[in-house]
Amino acid sequence: MRFTIYRFNPETDTVPYMKEYELANIEPGTMLLDALLRIKNEQDGTLSFRHSCGEGVCGSDGMNVNGTNCLACVTLVDSLKAPIVVRPLPGMPVVRDLVIDMTQFYSQYRAVKPWLIVKDPIPEIEFKQTPEQRDKLDGLYECILCGCCSTACPSFWWNPDKFLGPAALLQSWRFLSDSRDQAGDERLEALEGPYKLFRCHSIMNCVEVCPKQLNPTKAIGNIKKLMLKKMI
Amino acid sequence: MSYQAKGLQAWFFQRVTGVFMAFYMVYVLWFSLSTELFTYQIWLAWFSHPLMNMATALFFIQLVVHTWVGMRDIVLDYMPGDILRFITLTCISLFLMALSIGMLRILFSLSFNIL
Ligand code: SF4
Ligand code: SF4
Numbered sequence A: 001m002r003f004t005i006y007r008f009n010p011e012t013d014t015v016p017y018m019k020e021y022e023l024a025n026i027e028p029g030t031m032l033l034d035a036l037l038r039i040k041n042e043q044d045g046t047l048s049f050r051h052s053c054g055e056g057v058c059g060s061d062g063m064n065v066n067g068t069n070c071l072a073c074v075t076l077v078d079s080l081k082a083p084i085v086v087r088p089l090p091g092m093p094v095v096r097d098l099v100i101d102m103t104q105f106y107s108q109y110r111a112v113k114p115w116l117i118v119k120d121p122i123p124e125i126e127f128k129q130t131p132e133q134r135d136k137l138d139g140l141y142e143c144i145l146c147g148c149c150s151t152a153c154p155s156f157w158w159n160p161d162k163f164l165g166p167a168a169l170l171q172s173w174r175f176l177s178d179s180r181d182q183a184g185d186e187r188l189e190a191l192e193g194p195y196k197l198f199r200c201h202s203i204m205n206c207v208e209v210c211p212k213q214l215n216p217t218k219a220i221g222n223i224k225k226l227m228l229k230k231m232i
Numbered sequence B: 001m002s003y004q005a006k007g008l009q010a011w012f013f014q015r016v017t018g019v020f021m022a023f024y025m026v027y028v029l030w031f032s033l034s035t036e037l038f039t040y041q042i043w044l045a046w047f048s049h050p051l052m053n054m055a056t057a058l059f060f061i062q063l064v065v066h067t068w069v070g071m072r073d074i075v076l077d078y079m080p081g082d083i084l085r086f087i088t089l090t091c092i093s094l095f096l097m098a099l100s101i102g103m104l105r106i107l108f109s110l111s112f113n114i115l
């Protein structure tokens, strides 16, 4: 099977280029990450990409494969059309080959204060939640910050420094819907303005690519609804 | 850089004005198609009715708001750089203001007609 992979080493290359690789004897059930590792080990040791858990848990190996963002470790090679075109996640600075600089993504994540803010004295033993309150966090807390969604979002491409992006906004909603959090008003306040939240036009690219089947668009819609309720 | 009707309001206005204008346009279309002999007299009487006059005025105000939010969205999305954005938005707002003044003049002359 043929692979076309994006290559760029800022120390030696002036411009990025696509390099072809041919891989034979791919066993059925092979994941793309395993194929890339085989290419690296058998053919070209200079090929660089991030990976760690190998099972869709750590979120390190987000990449753009045949035009769609995905995690290489949970993408079956059989499900892809040859030649398989592998590029780094779009719209981010490339460190080398498939490795991108995620600084912007993380700083947007940090901007939504992804932690519990509690003003009352903190309980001595534990925070209590009813099962219903806990259920509200399902579909929100599972995000592994792989970046597939935000780097698939046109609004994030145009304004990566101002629009928070789907991943960060999903986390914003995660803390807004947490019964233990006491900074709802401040959180909403911080999202006002034309950019941070309202650059989202419900294009839903984010939903399509999320490897954890999460729904940032719905979370963003919920934030807007909550803002509207507070306004009225 | 100043953008009026920032986040939530702009988003909310966009929806409300969209719904109102859709109703208005359907009504205007329905009326003009269902009236058999659509003469100037009928048209004048129709548009000079205080309710219709008000609805039309509202329609054009909303059209300006809707256009402003929509154009601002396009500029913020597709135009790089704050300076370029600022210049374009200023031009658009001047154009929309000129348009509104023209619209108001026409509407007022209509309502004076029935007096
Ligand atoms: S729904 Fe919003 S956040 Fe998701 S891809 Fe579209 S614009 Fe981006
Ligand atoms: S929402 Fe999904 S795609 Fe986005 S960072 Fe989290 S896990 Fe990745």
Ligand code: FES
Residues within 6 Å of the ligand: A050, A051, A052, A053, A054, A055, A056, A057, A058, A059, A060, A061, A062, A071, A072, A073, A074
């Ligand atoms: S290697 Fe951990 S998510 Fe793919």
